[in-house]
Amino acid sequence: MSEVENPQVENPQAEDPMRLIHLLRGLTVELDLFGAEFAARNGLHPTDLRALIHLLDAGRAGEVVTPGRLGEALRLNSAGTTGLVDRLERLGLIRRERDPEDRRKVRLVVEDRAMELGQGFFGGLIGDLVGAMGRFDAAELATAGRFLRAMTEVVAAARRE
Amino acid sequence: MSEVENPQVENPQAEDPMRLIHLLRGLTVELDLFGAEFAARNGLHPTDLRALIHLLDAGRAGEVVTPGRLGEALRLNSAGTTGLVDRLERLGLIRRERDPEDRRKVRLVVEDRAMELGQGFFGGLIGDLVGAMGRFDAAELATAGRFLRAMTEVVAAARRE
DNA sequence: AACTATTCTCTCGCTCGACGAGATACTTGT
DNA sequence: ACAAGTATCTCGTCGAGCGAGAGAATAGTT
Known part of the structure:
Protein backbone atom coordinates (compact mmCIF):
# COMPACT_ATOMS: atom_id res chain seq x y z
CA MET A 1 0.00 0.00 0.00
CA SER A 2 1.46 3.34 -0.94
CA GLU A 3 1.05 6.37 1.23
CA VAL A 4 -1.14 7.88 -1.43
CA GLU A 5 -4.00 5.69 -0.31
CA ASN A 6 -6.54 6.87 2.18
CA PRO A 7 -6.35 10.62 2.12
CA GLN A 8 -9.46 10.63 4.31
CA VAL A 9 -11.24 7.94 2.36
CA GLU A 10 -10.83 9.59 -1.03
CA ASN A 11 -9.20 8.81 -4.29
CA PRO A 12 -5.97 10.43 -5.43
CA GLN A 13 -7.74 12.21 -8.28
CA ALA A 14 -10.11 14.05 -5.99
CA GLU A 15 -10.20 17.77 -6.65
CA ASP A 16 -8.45 19.80 -3.99
CA PRO A 17 -10.80 22.61 -2.86
CA MET A 18 -7.99 25.16 -3.05
CA ARG A 19 -7.33 24.16 -6.64
CA LEU A 20 -10.94 24.89 -7.41
CA ILE A 21 -10.68 28.26 -5.69
CA HIS A 22 -7.72 29.17 -7.83
CA LEU A 23 -9.52 27.93 -10.92
CA LEU A 24 -12.45 30.17 -10.13
CA ARG A 25 -10.21 33.15 -9.67
CA GLY A 26 -8.21 32.33 -12.76
CA LEU A 27 -11.35 32.15 -14.82
CA THR A 28 -12.63 35.50 -13.60
CA VAL A 29 -9.23 37.03 -14.30
CA GLU A 30 -9.27 35.71 -17.86
CA LEU A 31 -12.80 36.96 -18.45
CA ASP A 32 -11.89 40.36 -17.03
CA LEU A 33 -8.86 40.64 -19.23
CA PHE A 34 -10.86 39.55 -22.24
CA GLY A 35 -13.42 42.25 -21.55
CA ALA A 36 -10.79 44.89 -20.86
CA GLU A 37 -8.98 44.15 -24.10
CA PHE A 38 -12.19 44.23 -26.07
CA GLU A 111 -28.93 51.71 -30.26
CA ASP A 112 -28.62 48.84 -32.72
CA ARG A 113 -24.94 49.65 -33.04
CA ALA A 114 -24.37 48.63 -29.42
CA MET A 115 -26.09 45.28 -29.88
CA GLU A 116 -24.05 44.57 -32.99
CA LEU A 117 -20.91 45.50 -31.10
CA GLY A 118 -21.73 43.16 -28.23
CA GLN A 119 -22.89 40.41 -30.52
CA GLY A 120 -19.97 40.66 -32.91
CA PHE A 121 -17.47 40.30 -30.17
CA PHE A 122 -18.93 38.29 -27.34
CA GLY A 123 -20.88 36.20 -29.79
CA GLY A 124 -17.71 34.47 -30.89
CA LEU A 125 -16.61 33.72 -27.37
CA ILE A 126 -20.04 32.47 -26.39
CA GLY A 127 -20.06 30.17 -29.38
CA ASP A 128 -16.69 28.75 -28.36
CA LEU A 129 -17.81 28.28 -24.78
CA VAL A 130 -20.99 26.51 -25.83
CA GLY A 131 -18.91 24.38 -28.16
CA ALA A 132 -16.63 23.35 -25.30
CA MET A 133 -19.70 22.45 -23.27
CA GLY A 134 -20.45 19.86 -25.90
CA ARG A 135 -17.74 17.70 -24.37
CA PHE A 136 -19.87 17.34 -21.23
CA ASP A 137 -23.01 15.25 -20.93
CA ALA A 138 -26.26 16.59 -19.54
CA ALA A 139 -25.66 15.31 -16.02
CA GLU A 140 -22.21 16.90 -15.92
CA LEU A 141 -23.55 20.23 -17.15
CA ALA A 142 -26.21 20.09 -14.48
CA THR A 143 -23.53 19.49 -11.87
CA ALA A 144 -21.48 22.39 -13.20
CA GLY A 145 -24.54 24.62 -13.07
CA ARG A 146 -25.27 23.60 -9.51
CA PHE A 147 -21.66 24.26 -8.59
CA LEU A 148 -21.61 27.70 -10.19
CA ARG A 149 -24.87 28.63 -8.54
CA ALA A 150 -23.55 27.52 -5.14
CA MET A 151 -20.36 29.56 -5.53
CA THR A 152 -22.21 32.63 -6.78
CA GLU A 153 -24.57 32.36 -3.86
CA VAL A 154 -21.68 32.30 -1.38
CA VAL A 155 -20.01 35.35 -2.90
CA ALA A 156 -23.27 37.27 -3.08
CA ALA A 157 -23.96 36.41 0.57
CA ALA A 158 -20.47 37.50 1.60
CA ARG A 159 -21.02 40.77 -0.20
CA ARG A 160 -24.10 41.42 1.88
CA GLU A 161 -21.99 40.73 4.98
CA MET B 1 -42.40 6.79 -14.22
CA SER B 2 -42.22 10.50 -13.70
CA GLU B 3 -40.77 12.94 -16.18
CA VAL B 4 -37.69 13.25 -14.03
CA GLU B 5 -36.40 10.00 -15.52
CA ASN B 6 -34.29 9.82 -18.63
CA PRO B 7 -32.16 12.91 -18.21
CA GLN B 8 -29.86 12.28 -21.17
CA VAL B 9 -32.46 12.90 -23.85
CA GLU B 10 -34.39 16.13 -23.50
CA ASN B 11 -34.77 16.40 -19.79
CA PRO B 12 -36.68 19.52 -18.78
CA GLN B 13 -34.11 20.07 -16.03
CA ALA B 14 -31.19 19.86 -18.42
CA GLU B 15 -28.89 22.85 -18.12
CA ASP B 16 -29.32 25.30 -20.99
CA PRO B 17 -25.85 26.32 -22.25
CA MET B 18 -26.87 29.97 -22.28
CA ARG B 19 -27.89 29.69 -18.65
CA LEU B 20 -24.41 28.45 -17.86
CA ILE B 21 -22.89 31.35 -19.79
CA HIS B 22 -24.90 33.80 -17.76
CA LEU B 23 -23.95 32.00 -14.57
CA LEU B 24 -20.29 32.34 -15.45
CA ARG B 25 -20.67 36.02 -16.12
CA GLY B 26 -22.75 36.53 -13.03
CA LEU B 27 -20.09 34.88 -10.92
CA THR B 28 -17.32 37.05 -12.31
CA VAL B 29 -19.44 40.13 -11.70
CA GLU B 30 -20.02 39.14 -8.08
CA LEU B 31 -16.35 38.43 -7.50
CA ASP B 32 -15.39 41.73 -9.11
CA LEU B 33 -17.80 43.67 -6.96
CA PHE B 34 -16.61 41.83 -3.87
CA GLY B 35 -13.03 42.79 -4.65
CA ALA B 36 -13.92 46.37 -5.50
CA GLU B 37 -15.81 46.83 -2.26
CA PHE B 38 -13.03 45.31 -0.23
CA GLU B 111 5.22 43.25 3.96
CA ASP B 112 3.49 41.10 6.54
CA ARG B 113 0.76 43.69 6.74
CA ALA B 114 -0.28 42.94 3.16
CA MET B 115 -0.51 39.21 3.80
CA GLU B 116 -2.63 39.79 6.87
CA LEU B 117 -4.84 42.10 4.86
CA GLY B 118 -5.34 39.57 2.12
CA GLN B 119 -5.77 36.71 4.55
CA GLY B 120 -8.15 38.55 6.82
CA PHE B 121 -10.48 39.41 4.05
CA PHE B 122 -10.25 36.76 1.36
CA GLY B 123 -9.69 34.12 3.96
CA GLY B 124 -13.28 34.39 5.11
CA LEU B 125 -14.64 34.14 1.61
CA ILE B 126 -12.41 31.20 0.78
CA GLY B 127 -13.58 29.42 3.90
CA ASP B 128 -17.21 29.93 2.90
CA LEU B 129 -16.54 28.74 -0.62
CA VAL B 130 -14.77 25.61 0.58
CA GLY B 131 -17.64 25.05 2.98
CA ALA B 132 -20.14 25.21 0.16
CA MET B 133 -18.04 22.69 -1.75
CA GLY B 134 -18.76 20.27 1.05
CA ARG B 135 -22.21 19.79 -0.40
CA PHE B 136 -20.64 18.15 -3.46
CA ASP B 137 -19.12 14.69 -3.57
CA ALA B 138 -15.67 13.98 -4.98
CA ALA B 139 -16.92 13.02 -8.42
CA GLU B 140 -18.98 16.19 -8.70
CA LEU B 141 -16.06 18.37 -7.65
CA ALA B 142 -13.92 16.67 -10.25
CA THR B 143 -16.55 17.44 -12.88
CA ALA B 144 -16.72 21.06 -11.75
CA GLY B 145 -12.96 21.31 -11.98
CA ARG B 146 -12.94 19.83 -15.46
CA PHE B 147 -15.65 22.27 -16.48
CA LEU B 148 -13.83 25.29 -15.09
CA ARG B 149 -10.62 24.25 -16.76
CA ALA B 150 -12.38 23.82 -20.10
CA MET B 151 -14.01 27.25 -19.87
CA THR B 152 -10.79 28.94 -18.78
CA GLU B 153 -8.99 27.33 -21.66
CA VAL B 154 -11.53 28.65 -24.16
CA VAL B 155 -11.33 32.22 -22.82
CA ALA B 156 -7.54 32.13 -22.73
CA ALA B 157 -7.46 30.85 -26.31
CA ALA B 158 -9.89 33.56 -27.45
CA ARG B 159 -7.69 36.16 -25.82
CA ARG B 160 -4.71 34.98 -27.84
CA GLU B 161 -6.96 35.34 -30.94
C1' DA C 1 -54.34 76.54 -5.79
C1' DA C 2 -50.10 77.65 -3.46
C1' DC C 3 -46.16 75.66 -0.68
C1' DT C 4 -43.05 72.45 0.80
C1' DA C 5 -40.68 68.19 0.37
C1' DT C 6 -38.95 64.73 -2.65
C1' DT C 7 -37.04 62.75 -6.79
C1' DC C 8 -34.20 62.69 -10.87
C1' DT C 9 -30.73 64.57 -13.67
C1' DC C 10 -27.19 67.66 -14.70
C1' DT C 11 -23.16 71.33 -13.90
C1' DC C 12 -18.95 72.88 -11.70
C1' DG C 13 -14.53 72.40 -9.62
C1' DC C 14 -11.35 69.17 -8.06
C1' DT C 15 -8.48 64.91 -7.16
C1' DC C 16 -5.72 61.43 -8.64
C1' DG C 17 -4.65 57.17 -11.58
C1' DA C 18 -2.72 56.32 -15.97
C1' DC C 19 -0.42 57.79 -20.33
C1' DG C 20 3.52 59.46 -23.58
C1' DA C 21 7.92 61.19 -23.76
C1' DG C 22 12.08 61.38 -22.06
C1' DA C 23 15.73 61.48 -18.23
C1' DT C 24 18.69 58.76 -15.18
C1' DA C 25 21.22 54.79 -13.42
C1' DC C 26 23.27 50.57 -14.06
C1' DT C 27 25.04 46.56 -16.91
C1' DT C 28 26.87 44.13 -20.93
C1' DG C 29 29.35 43.48 -25.29
C1' DT C 30 32.98 45.11 -28.32
C1' DA D 1 36.61 53.27 -22.61
C1' DC D 2 32.31 53.52 -25.26
C1' DA D 3 28.13 52.38 -27.39
C1' DA D 4 24.00 49.81 -26.87
C1' DG D 5 20.70 47.79 -24.02
C1' DT D 6 17.82 47.34 -19.82
C1' DA D 7 15.28 48.91 -15.60
C1' DT D 8 13.29 52.47 -13.21
C1' DC D 9 11.82 57.01 -12.37
C1' DT D 10 10.32 62.18 -13.46
C1' DC D 11 7.50 65.57 -15.84
C1' DG D 12 3.51 67.32 -18.01
C1' DT D 13 -1.03 66.07 -19.50
C1' DC D 14 -5.62 63.84 -19.89
C1' DG D 15 -9.80 62.26 -18.23
C1' DA D 16 -12.89 59.22 -15.14
C1' DG D 17 -15.06 59.75 -10.97
C1' DC D 18 -16.11 62.41 -6.57
C1' DG D 19 -18.54 66.02 -3.53
C1' DA D 20 -21.49 69.70 -3.50
C1' DG D 21 -25.12 71.74 -5.12
C1' DA D 22 -28.31 73.76 -8.93
C1' DG D 23 -32.32 73.05 -11.95
C1' DA D 24 -36.57 70.77 -13.41
C1' DA D 25 -40.46 67.99 -12.64
C1' DT D 26 -43.65 65.48 -9.47
C1' DA D 27 -46.18 64.32 -5.06
C1' DG D 28 -48.14 65.51 -0.72
C1' DT D 29 -50.26 68.85 2.55
C1' DT D 30 -53.13 72.32 4.05
Whole structure:
Protein backbone atom coordinates (compact mmCIF):
# COMPACT_ATOMS: atom_id res chain seq x y z
CA MET A 1 0.00 0.00 0.00
CA SER A 2 1.46 3.34 -0.94
CA GLU A 3 1.05 6.37 1.23
CA VAL A 4 -1.14 7.88 -1.43
CA GLU A 5 -4.00 5.69 -0.31
CA ASN A 6 -6.54 6.87 2.18
CA PRO A 7 -6.35 10.62 2.12
CA GLN A 8 -9.46 10.63 4.31
CA VAL A 9 -11.24 7.94 2.36
CA GLU A 10 -10.83 9.59 -1.03
CA ASN A 11 -9.20 8.81 -4.29
CA PRO A 12 -5.97 10.43 -5.43
CA GLN A 13 -7.74 12.21 -8.28
CA ALA A 14 -10.11 14.05 -5.99
CA GLU A 15 -10.20 17.77 -6.65
CA ASP A 16 -8.45 19.80 -3.99
CA PRO A 17 -10.80 22.61 -2.86
CA MET A 18 -7.99 25.16 -3.05
CA ARG A 19 -7.33 24.16 -6.64
CA LEU A 20 -10.94 24.89 -7.41
CA ILE A 21 -10.68 28.26 -5.69
CA HIS A 22 -7.72 29.17 -7.83
CA LEU A 23 -9.52 27.93 -10.92
CA LEU A 24 -12.45 30.17 -10.13
CA ARG A 25 -10.21 33.15 -9.67
CA GLY A 26 -8.21 32.33 -12.76
CA LEU A 27 -11.35 32.15 -14.82
CA THR A 28 -12.63 35.50 -13.60
CA VAL A 29 -9.23 37.03 -14.30
CA GLU A 30 -9.27 35.71 -17.86
CA LEU A 31 -12.80 36.96 -18.45
CA ASP A 32 -11.89 40.36 -17.03
CA LEU A 33 -8.86 40.64 -19.23
CA PHE A 34 -10.86 39.55 -22.24
CA GLY A 35 -13.42 42.25 -21.55
CA ALA A 36 -10.79 44.89 -20.86
CA GLU A 37 -8.98 44.15 -24.10
CA PHE A 38 -12.19 44.23 -26.07
CA ALA A 39 -13.06 47.53 -24.44
CA ALA A 40 -9.68 49.08 -25.15
CA ARG A 41 -9.82 47.95 -28.75
CA ASN A 42 -13.12 49.76 -29.21
CA GLY A 43 -12.21 52.97 -27.44
CA LEU A 44 -14.27 52.04 -24.40
CA HIS A 45 -13.35 52.07 -20.74
CA PRO A 46 -14.07 49.14 -18.44
CA THR A 47 -16.92 51.09 -16.93
CA ASP A 48 -18.45 51.71 -20.35
CA LEU A 49 -18.37 48.01 -21.06
CA ARG A 50 -19.96 47.14 -17.75
CA ALA A 51 -22.65 49.73 -18.42
CA LEU A 52 -23.30 48.29 -21.87
CA ILE A 53 -23.65 44.78 -20.47
CA HIS A 54 -26.06 46.03 -17.87
CA LEU A 55 -28.10 47.89 -20.47
CA LEU A 56 -28.24 44.93 -22.82
CA ASP A 57 -29.27 42.61 -19.97
CA ALA A 58 -31.98 45.00 -18.88
CA GLY A 59 -33.15 45.43 -22.44
CA ARG A 60 -33.45 41.67 -22.85
CA ALA A 61 -35.48 41.54 -19.64
CA GLY A 62 -37.71 44.33 -20.93
CA GLU A 63 -36.76 46.74 -18.16
CA VAL A 64 -36.42 50.49 -18.54
CA VAL A 65 -33.06 51.82 -17.38
CA THR A 66 -32.58 55.40 -16.24
CA PRO A 67 -29.26 57.10 -15.46
CA GLY A 68 -30.06 56.75 -11.78
CA ARG A 69 -30.55 53.00 -11.96
CA LEU A 70 -27.48 52.57 -14.12
CA GLY A 71 -25.32 54.58 -11.74
CA GLU A 72 -26.61 52.58 -8.81
CA ALA A 73 -25.82 49.30 -10.50
CA LEU A 74 -22.30 50.45 -11.30
CA ARG A 75 -21.76 52.20 -7.96
CA LEU A 76 -21.19 55.60 -9.56
CA ASN A 77 -22.42 58.87 -8.15
CA SER A 78 -24.65 61.10 -10.21
CA ALA A 79 -21.83 63.16 -11.67
CA GLY A 80 -19.94 60.11 -12.80
CA THR A 81 -23.10 58.63 -14.22
CA THR A 82 -23.82 61.71 -16.29
CA GLY A 83 -20.30 61.56 -17.67
CA LEU A 84 -20.70 57.88 -18.49
CA VAL A 85 -24.01 58.41 -20.29
CA ASP A 86 -22.49 61.34 -22.16
CA ARG A 87 -19.67 59.13 -23.36
CA LEU A 88 -21.93 56.32 -24.49
CA GLU A 89 -24.21 58.77 -26.26
CA ARG A 90 -21.29 60.47 -27.97
CA LEU A 91 -20.19 57.06 -29.24
CA GLY A 92 -23.65 56.48 -30.65
CA LEU A 93 -24.22 53.40 -28.50
CA ILE A 94 -27.21 54.70 -26.57
CA ARG A 95 -29.70 57.54 -26.77
CA ARG A 96 -31.42 59.64 -24.11
CA GLU A 97 -35.19 59.90 -24.20
CA ARG A 98 -37.33 61.75 -21.69
CA ASP A 99 -39.94 59.54 -20.07
CA PRO A 100 -43.33 60.97 -21.16
CA GLU A 101 -45.02 59.70 -17.98
CA ASP A 102 -42.58 61.22 -15.50
CA ARG A 103 -40.67 63.94 -17.20
CA ARG A 104 -37.99 64.03 -14.53
CA LYS A 105 -36.79 60.68 -15.78
CA VAL A 106 -34.59 59.90 -18.74
CA ARG A 107 -34.79 56.56 -20.51
CA LEU A 108 -31.59 55.11 -21.84
CA VAL A 109 -32.29 53.47 -25.18
CA VAL A 110 -29.69 51.10 -26.60
CA GLU A 111 -28.93 51.71 -30.26
CA ASP A 112 -28.62 48.84 -32.72
CA ARG A 113 -24.94 49.65 -33.04
CA ALA A 114 -24.37 48.63 -29.42
CA MET A 115 -26.09 45.28 -29.88
CA GLU A 116 -24.05 44.57 -32.99
CA LEU A 117 -20.91 45.50 -31.10
CA GLY A 118 -21.73 43.16 -28.23
CA GLN A 119 -22.89 40.41 -30.52
CA GLY A 120 -19.97 40.66 -32.91
CA PHE A 121 -17.47 40.30 -30.17
CA PHE A 122 -18.93 38.29 -27.34
CA GLY A 123 -20.88 36.20 -29.79
CA GLY A 124 -17.71 34.47 -30.89
CA LEU A 125 -16.61 33.72 -27.37
CA ILE A 126 -20.04 32.47 -26.39
CA GLY A 127 -20.06 30.17 -29.38
CA ASP A 128 -16.69 28.75 -28.36
CA LEU A 129 -17.81 28.28 -24.78
CA VAL A 130 -20.99 26.51 -25.83
CA GLY A 131 -18.91 24.38 -28.16
CA ALA A 132 -16.63 23.35 -25.30
CA MET A 133 -19.70 22.45 -23.27
CA GLY A 134 -20.45 19.86 -25.90
CA ARG A 135 -17.74 17.70 -24.37
CA PHE A 136 -19.87 17.34 -21.23
CA ASP A 137 -23.01 15.25 -20.93
CA ALA A 138 -26.26 16.59 -19.54
CA ALA A 139 -25.66 15.31 -16.02
CA GLU A 140 -22.21 16.90 -15.92
CA LEU A 141 -23.55 20.23 -17.15
CA ALA A 142 -26.21 20.09 -14.48
CA THR A 143 -23.53 19.49 -11.87
CA ALA A 144 -21.48 22.39 -13.20
CA GLY A 145 -24.54 24.62 -13.07
CA ARG A 146 -25.27 23.60 -9.51
CA PHE A 147 -21.66 24.26 -8.59
CA LEU A 148 -21.61 27.70 -10.19
CA ARG A 149 -24.87 28.63 -8.54
CA ALA A 150 -23.55 27.52 -5.14
CA MET A 151 -20.36 29.56 -5.53
CA THR A 152 -22.21 32.63 -6.78
CA GLU A 153 -24.57 32.36 -3.86
CA VAL A 154 -21.68 32.30 -1.38
CA VAL A 155 -20.01 35.35 -2.90
CA ALA A 156 -23.27 37.27 -3.08
CA ALA A 157 -23.96 36.41 0.57
CA ALA A 158 -20.47 37.50 1.60
CA ARG A 159 -21.02 40.77 -0.20
CA ARG A 160 -24.10 41.42 1.88
CA GLU A 161 -21.99 40.73 4.98
CA MET B 1 -42.40 6.79 -14.22
CA SER B 2 -42.22 10.50 -13.70
CA GLU B 3 -40.77 12.94 -16.18
CA VAL B 4 -37.69 13.25 -14.03
CA GLU B 5 -36.40 10.00 -15.52
CA ASN B 6 -34.29 9.82 -18.63
CA PRO B 7 -32.16 12.91 -18.21
CA GLN B 8 -29.86 12.28 -21.17
CA VAL B 9 -32.46 12.90 -23.85
CA GLU B 10 -34.39 16.13 -23.50
CA ASN B 11 -34.77 16.40 -19.79
CA PRO B 12 -36.68 19.52 -18.78
CA GLN B 13 -34.11 20.07 -16.03
CA ALA B 14 -31.19 19.86 -18.42
CA GLU B 15 -28.89 22.85 -18.12
CA ASP B 16 -29.32 25.30 -20.99
CA PRO B 17 -25.85 26.32 -22.25
CA MET B 18 -26.87 29.97 -22.28
CA ARG B 19 -27.89 29.69 -18.65
CA LEU B 20 -24.41 28.45 -17.86
CA ILE B 21 -22.89 31.35 -19.79
CA HIS B 22 -24.90 33.80 -17.76
CA LEU B 23 -23.95 32.00 -14.57
CA LEU B 24 -20.29 32.34 -15.45
CA ARG B 25 -20.67 36.02 -16.12
CA GLY B 26 -22.75 36.53 -13.03
CA LEU B 27 -20.09 34.88 -10.92
CA THR B 28 -17.32 37.05 -12.31
CA VAL B 29 -19.44 40.13 -11.70
CA GLU B 30 -20.02 39.14 -8.08
CA LEU B 31 -16.35 38.43 -7.50
CA ASP B 32 -15.39 41.73 -9.11
CA LEU B 33 -17.80 43.67 -6.96
CA PHE B 34 -16.61 41.83 -3.87
CA GLY B 35 -13.03 42.79 -4.65
CA ALA B 36 -13.92 46.37 -5.50
CA GLU B 37 -15.81 46.83 -2.26
CA PHE B 38 -13.03 45.31 -0.23
CA ALA B 39 -10.57 47.60 -1.98
CA ALA B 40 -12.64 50.70 -1.40
CA ARG B 41 -13.09 49.83 2.25
CA ASN B 42 -9.31 49.67 2.69
CA GLY B 43 -8.47 52.79 0.77
CA LEU B 44 -7.19 50.81 -2.19
CA HIS B 45 -8.01 51.15 -5.87
CA PRO B 46 -8.94 48.18 -8.02
CA THR B 47 -5.50 48.27 -9.56
CA ASP B 48 -3.82 48.16 -6.15
CA LEU B 49 -5.82 45.09 -5.27
CA ARG B 50 -4.93 43.35 -8.51
CA ALA B 51 -1.29 44.20 -7.89
CA LEU B 52 -1.45 42.82 -4.39
CA ILE B 53 -2.98 39.57 -5.59
CA HIS B 54 -0.29 39.25 -8.20
CA LEU B 55 2.43 39.91 -5.65
CA LEU B 56 1.03 37.43 -3.16
CA ASP B 57 0.69 34.78 -5.86
CA ALA B 58 4.24 35.34 -7.00
CA GLY B 59 5.48 35.30 -3.44
CA ARG B 60 3.80 31.96 -2.83
CA ALA B 61 5.46 30.62 -5.97
CA GLY B 62 8.81 31.94 -4.78
CA GLU B 63 9.22 34.33 -7.70
CA VAL B 64 10.89 37.72 -7.51
CA VAL B 65 8.71 40.54 -8.83
CA THR B 66 10.15 43.78 -10.16
CA PRO B 67 8.17 46.91 -11.08
CA GLY B 68 8.65 46.01 -14.73
CA ARG B 69 7.11 42.56 -14.35
CA LEU B 70 4.29 43.89 -12.25
CA GLY B 71 3.44 46.59 -14.74
CA GLU B 72 3.49 44.07 -17.56
CA ALA B 73 1.13 41.75 -15.70
CA LEU B 74 -1.28 44.60 -15.04
CA ARG B 75 -0.87 46.18 -18.45
CA LEU B 76 0.42 49.46 -17.05
CA ASN B 77 3.12 51.57 -18.58
CA SER B 78 6.22 52.42 -16.63
CA ALA B 79 4.90 55.70 -15.28
CA GLY B 80 1.71 54.15 -14.03
CA THR B 81 3.70 51.32 -12.52
CA THR B 82 5.92 53.69 -10.58
CA GLY B 83 2.84 55.43 -9.25
CA LEU B 84 1.29 52.14 -8.26
CA VAL B 85 4.41 50.98 -6.44
CA ASP B 86 4.65 54.38 -4.74
CA ARG B 87 1.10 54.01 -3.50
CA LEU B 88 1.58 50.49 -2.19
CA GLU B 89 4.81 51.49 -0.51
CA ARG B 90 3.20 54.55 1.08
CA LEU B 91 0.49 52.27 2.48
CA GLY B 92 3.16 50.07 3.99
CA LEU B 93 2.06 47.03 2.00
CA ILE B 94 5.28 46.50 0.08
CA ARG B 95 8.86 47.66 0.19
CA ARG B 96 11.40 48.40 -2.53
CA GLU B 97 14.76 46.70 -2.37
CA ARG B 98 17.54 47.07 -4.88
CA ASP B 99 18.65 43.76 -6.34
CA PRO B 100 22.27 43.29 -5.24
CA GLU B 101 23.07 41.18 -8.31
CA ASP B 102 21.79 43.61 -10.90
CA ARG B 103 21.49 47.01 -9.36
CA ARG B 104 19.27 48.30 -12.16
CA LYS B 105 16.52 46.12 -10.79
CA VAL B 106 14.22 46.73 -7.85
CA ARG B 107 12.67 43.87 -5.92
CA LEU B 108 9.20 44.33 -4.57
CA VAL B 109 8.98 42.76 -1.14
CA VAL B 110 5.55 42.14 0.35
CA GLU B 111 5.22 43.25 3.96
CA ASP B 112 3.49 41.10 6.54
CA ARG B 113 0.76 43.69 6.74
CA ALA B 114 -0.28 42.94 3.16
CA MET B 115 -0.51 39.21 3.80
CA GLU B 116 -2.63 39.79 6.87
CA LEU B 117 -4.84 42.10 4.86
CA GLY B 118 -5.34 39.57 2.12
CA GLN B 119 -5.77 36.71 4.55
CA GLY B 120 -8.15 38.55 6.82
CA PHE B 121 -10.48 39.41 4.05
CA PHE B 122 -10.25 36.76 1.36
CA GLY B 123 -9.69 34.12 3.96
CA GLY B 124 -13.28 34.39 5.11
CA LEU B 125 -14.64 34.14 1.61
CA ILE B 126 -12.41 31.20 0.78
CA GLY B 127 -13.58 29.42 3.90
CA ASP B 128 -17.21 29.93 2.90
CA LEU B 129 -16.54 28.74 -0.62
CA VAL B 130 -14.77 25.61 0.58
CA GLY B 131 -17.64 25.05 2.98
CA ALA B 132 -20.14 25.21 0.16
CA MET B 133 -18.04 22.69 -1.75
CA GLY B 134 -18.76 20.27 1.05
CA ARG B 135 -22.21 19.79 -0.40
CA PHE B 136 -20.64 18.15 -3.46
CA ASP B 137 -19.12 14.69 -3.57
CA ALA B 138 -15.67 13.98 -4.98
CA ALA B 139 -16.92 13.02 -8.42
CA GLU B 140 -18.98 16.19 -8.70
CA LEU B 141 -16.06 18.37 -7.65
CA ALA B 142 -13.92 16.67 -10.25
CA THR B 143 -16.55 17.44 -12.88
CA ALA B 144 -16.72 21.06 -11.75
CA GLY B 145 -12.96 21.31 -11.98
CA ARG B 146 -12.94 19.83 -15.46
CA PHE B 147 -15.65 22.27 -16.48
CA LEU B 148 -13.83 25.29 -15.09
CA ARG B 149 -10.62 24.25 -16.76
CA ALA B 150 -12.38 23.82 -20.10
CA MET B 151 -14.01 27.25 -19.87
CA THR B 152 -10.79 28.94 -18.78
CA GLU B 153 -8.99 27.33 -21.66
CA VAL B 154 -11.53 28.65 -24.16
CA VAL B 155 -11.33 32.22 -22.82
CA ALA B 156 -7.54 32.13 -22.73
CA ALA B 157 -7.46 30.85 -26.31
CA ALA B 158 -9.89 33.56 -27.45
CA ARG B 159 -7.69 36.16 -25.82
CA ARG B 160 -4.71 34.98 -27.84
CA GLU B 161 -6.96 35.34 -30.94
C1' DA C 1 -54.34 76.54 -5.79
C1' DA C 2 -50.10 77.65 -3.46
C1' DC C 3 -46.16 75.66 -0.68
C1' DT C 4 -43.05 72.45 0.80
C1' DA C 5 -40.68 68.19 0.37
C1' DT C 6 -38.95 64.73 -2.65
C1' DT C 7 -37.04 62.75 -6.79
C1' DC C 8 -34.20 62.69 -10.87
C1' DT C 9 -30.73 64.57 -13.67
C1' DC C 10 -27.19 67.66 -14.70
C1' DT C 11 -23.16 71.33 -13.90
C1' DC C 12 -18.95 72.88 -11.70
C1' DG C 13 -14.53 72.40 -9.62
C1' DC C 14 -11.35 69.17 -8.06
C1' DT C 15 -8.48 64.91 -7.16
C1' DC C 16 -5.72 61.43 -8.64
C1' DG C 17 -4.65 57.17 -11.58
C1' DA C 18 -2.72 56.32 -15.97
C1' DC C 19 -0.42 57.79 -20.33
C1' DG C 20 3.52 59.46 -23.58
C1' DA C 21 7.92 61.19 -23.76
C1' DG C 22 12.08 61.38 -22.06
C1' DA C 23 15.73 61.48 -18.23
C1' DT C 24 18.69 58.76 -15.18
C1' DA C 25 21.22 54.79 -13.42
C1' DC C 26 23.27 50.57 -14.06
C1' DT C 27 25.04 46.56 -16.91
C1' DT C 28 26.87 44.13 -20.93
C1' DG C 29 29.35 43.48 -25.29
C1' DT C 30 32.98 45.11 -28.32
C1' DA D 1 36.61 53.27 -22.61
C1' DC D 2 32.31 53.52 -25.26
C1' DA D 3 28.13 52.38 -27.39
C1' DA D 4 24.00 49.81 -26.87
C1' DG D 5 20.70 47.79 -24.02
C1' DT D 6 17.82 47.34 -19.82
C1' DA D 7 15.28 48.91 -15.60
C1' DT D 8 13.29 52.47 -13.21
C1' DC D 9 11.82 57.01 -12.37
C1' DT D 10 10.32 62.18 -13.46
C1' DC D 11 7.50 65.57 -15.84
C1' DG D 12 3.51 67.32 -18.01
C1' DT D 13 -1.03 66.07 -19.50
C1' DC D 14 -5.62 63.84 -19.89
C1' DG D 15 -9.80 62.26 -18.23
C1' DA D 16 -12.89 59.22 -15.14
C1' DG D 17 -15.06 59.75 -10.97
C1' DC D 18 -16.11 62.41 -6.57
C1' DG D 19 -18.54 66.02 -3.53
C1' DA D 20 -21.49 69.70 -3.50
C1' DG D 21 -25.12 71.74 -5.12
C1' DA D 22 -28.31 73.76 -8.93
C1' DG D 23 -32.32 73.05 -11.95
C1' DA D 24 -36.57 70.77 -13.41
C1' DA D 25 -40.46 67.99 -12.64
C1' DT D 26 -43.65 65.48 -9.47
C1' DA D 27 -46.18 64.32 -5.06
C1' DG D 28 -48.14 65.51 -0.72
C1' DT D 29 -50.26 68.85 2.55
C1' DT D 30 -53.13 72.32 4.05
